[in-house]
Amino acid sequence: LSIVLGPNQYGKAEVHVVRVTRNNGFHAIRDLNVSIALSGDMAAVHLTGDNAAVLPTDTQKNTVFAFAKKHGIASPEEFGLLLARHFVDSQDHIGHARVAIEEASWDRIAAESTHSFVRNGRETRTALVHHGADGTSVVSGLSDLVVLNSADSEFHGFRTDEYTTLKETHDRVLATAVNAQWRHSRDTDWDRSYGEVRRLLLEAFADTYSLSLQQTLYAMGGRVLEKHDDICEVRLSLPNKHHFEVDLEPFGLTNDNEVFYAADKPYGLIEGSVRRDDAPDDERAWG
Amino acid sequence: LSIVLGPNQYGKAEVHVVRVTRNNGFHAIRDLNVSIALSGDMAAVHLTGDNAAVLPTDTQKNTVFAFAKKHGIASPEEFGLLLARHFVDSQDHIGHARVAIEEASWDRIAAESTHSFVRNGRETRTALVHHGADGTSVVSGLSDLVVLNSADSEFHGFRTDEYTTLKETHDRVLATAVNAQWRHSRDTDWDRSYGEVRRLLLEAFADTYSLSLQQTLYAMGGRVLEKHDDICEVRLSLPNKHHFEVDLEPFGLTNDNEVFYAADKPYGLIEGSVRRDDAPDDERAWG
Amino acid sequence: LSIVLGPNQYGKAEVHVVRVTRNNGFHAIRDLNVSIALSGDMAAVHLTGDNAAVLPTDTQKNTVFAFAKKHGIASPEEFGLLLARHFVDSQDHIGHARVAIEEASWDRIAAESTHSFVRNGRETRTALVHHGADGTSVVSGLSDLVVLNSADSEFHGFRTDEYTTLKETHDRVLATAVNAQWRHSRDTDWDRSYGEVRRLLLEAFADTYSLSLQQTLYAMGGRVLEKHDDICEVRLSLPNKHHFEVDLEPFGLTNDNEVFYAADKPYGLIEGSVRRDDAPDDERAWG
């Protein structure tokens, strides 16, 4: 019997840091939830509890706060890179760092507000950084951007079997919560890039006359790649937020795609990647 | 031993209805989560299981969908009133109806989008309608409108006892998730009123130089009452979303209100009502 | 225009305290989430931000921890009473205290474990204490005790209207998440009482041949009152966790109450009180 230690990592998760910067009385804030995972030569602590190679997760938390002060937070991607490099560079035993960040965005309450903000709950911006001797990767993303088309969506011509009861439709509501990640092949202006990708995803969703959610998915990913040559792959996970047309006939009413029951579960889930054919493989970048 | 039935109600909760209206190809949507509770002469069903007075909750659900078609959804308040009146008027055994509605709001993806929407996750709009022989009440509200002031907040001069360790501060971040409800003394243009109250709450939060969250609460409620004479009482529940200034001294850094740890729990919770002194009591309207 | 301050309270919410006691190497733990709300003469802080009457919520948090050490945690009810009395007795400006507690329960991992525990996720135990010049009340409770009867439940003979499509059934699954609170008219052995009431609620749910969930609710509340003369009222909120019999006919299969789709939303919600006819009114005790 030979039992061995397999892949492992450890770190501090969900360090919620808010950074305020002041410029002549004009404030700005960044609001990040940072999760760090370090890996390397960690056999001893697993096998015997020898912590000599273990930088405490508490220290990792402190580092987030100290770096927010020393370096500021230019963007989640930048901040993730700073942290990942720091741990790998400063710790012999650490060969690789993964930093995952969620950002909540805030708007000024009024255009002229200098220090008053309201959280903009539209979606969560994400960044996932990997860094080690084996290279560096940056994946940007967003989650829970909920969108709906009340026209230009059909679903028919599908395959059937003995368990198929679904009727074909030539006019349905198409709604989803966009969860998207995109991998960069080089550094960019991260904030600007994020805003543009977000806009492209929304535009492609709105523009695409959809015969299936898969077609919309491909159109969304493709649109981003067409416009951003620094992005080599887009992965999308799109729950089909079913809006069922309610049968109103029993009540002597017609329902011409006007009244829907919005169901939470179960839901279709469409997942796919759109990529350049020459994009180098880097499965680790996504996980 | 004499055991009796006390207050009771029953109904269908969380009926998620989405209503699309089309005007020359220009679509609009309303997205409501409707909860109905009916009460009246319901002793028999509790004591013996005799359902003769019980309109099924399934029927209540159907009614939500049918009414969305027949009457449209002008506003959550209006829709709640329609439903509440329907059940009380059409059912002998029902003396009172409570309809609670949450609304998710959607923006057009682009200004010119005719049928493409993105959910605006800023806050949840709420409406609570009571209707019965004993009168009608409408309470509008919102939940989870998250706001933050990075200046103009202090906290000092407070009472202390043997368990007090808190330091006074003359400059802190003040953040909260506004949960507000306001009771109307007469009907109004519900959508317009909602937008204005929301704006006033935000403005009062931003404007108020705050010596305590209670002071801000009172200012927010008061601002609404000053501008809306059709509103007789505002109730606010404001969690103090603590942003703790991180001690960076151990790392040789100063922290001049720049880096904060945003804690979830525990949190202060400040709750209060601001009202006109001649507002008629109607505790039931709020529950 | 005369705007005034209405009812208000403030305090620290969700203080998660875990208390370990050791008895000759045999450990025991109590795991409470404590929320405190104080009220009294608080006009100044609302109107002018004068905090002279405000004991910080941070102090309230400290008090929870200090009391856990000094007094131990005999039960959530007892601990809530200690805290509530402390704040009212020691603070001139505080006339009333509300302490709400949730308890998570833990089992020993093995019968003989002295210091190893596994959380028992069955339900959350609750206690709600009010104390002030106007008296003291204790309401015990539990939430999210999920139960299901796969026989002995019917639903028919109900009222119908033009929106009714529901079919009658003489055999259905009845499932609910029991949320119950019960008001004590005098002190008792709180832990023992909790265990017995929990058992009675379960037994009554299981024993009752149910023609409607209301009938089951009344039977559950009644069972508790019959056996516990120190309890004067039971309030129950029972979501009808619908288990819909799936139509398998299209697949050439019968479904004799064997395969169900368990829907989350919408759900029926049945709420009611069962009480002694001589129970003194005390609406505040429940809120």
Place this chain on the structure above:
Amino acid sequence: LSIVLGPNQYGKAEVHVVRVTRNNGFHAIRDLNVSIALSGDMAAVHLTGDNAAVLPTDTQKNTVFAFAKKHGIASPEEFGLLLARHFVDSQDHIGHARVAIEEASWDRIAAESTHSFVRNGRETRTALVHHGADGTSVVSGLSDLVVLNSADSEFHGFRTDEYTTLKETHDRVLATAVNAQWRHSRDTDWDRSYGEVRRLLLEAFADTYSLSLQQTLYAMGGRVLEKHDDICEVRLSLPNKHHFEVDLEPFGLTNDNEVFYAADKPYGLIEGSVRRDDAPDDERAWG
């Protein structure tokens, strides 16, 4: 510019099926939440919206219910295998199926209850099945099994840097929510195996004198492998649910590991795999 479709899958997620079986009036229930994801030759639907290869997710949902009737639910693993094989075998275009199942477990309300159950909220049992031309894998698991040791845990001798402020401790509370998955190298008696692995994980957690959570993780995984030669790898994700000893000195009290503040976030997160050295790699089995 050449943009191509990358890996993709689609299916119905979170189909909540409850199956009742009756044996001479003695009922049993299984309560599963089933998520299906199919993949194969799906270029057409992504590129042109041609659904000819797309078996609707609605059909997949129907299949879950029909199979629950036809085949019963012997275990989540068995049911997952049945479904996965069905889709791959019956659909030309589908080369691979992934079925993920969560099971909620129920106890009889009383030992002699024939048809009355109470949900046992201890943990969620999981099963993850992959099946395709490229083979079949079964990973069993559990999530959110919350455990705590109030003795026999230390943490010291760790690495430090300029951001380290943590004190060493020789007596701390160790608590975690066990998330575990284990990969089978052959079929087994799934229910019995689950019960045994669960017990071994608990015992190893309780037995291990812990110098770090990593050491406990390795002991837990190793214990399972020692006793189950049909299991070739165990993966664990263990959040360190920090219980901070509260400083009571300001109140003139000592705290000898008796009173803890249980923090939710941030938390340490320890993740690792324990495996046989001859376990064949199959990364896909876990995702």
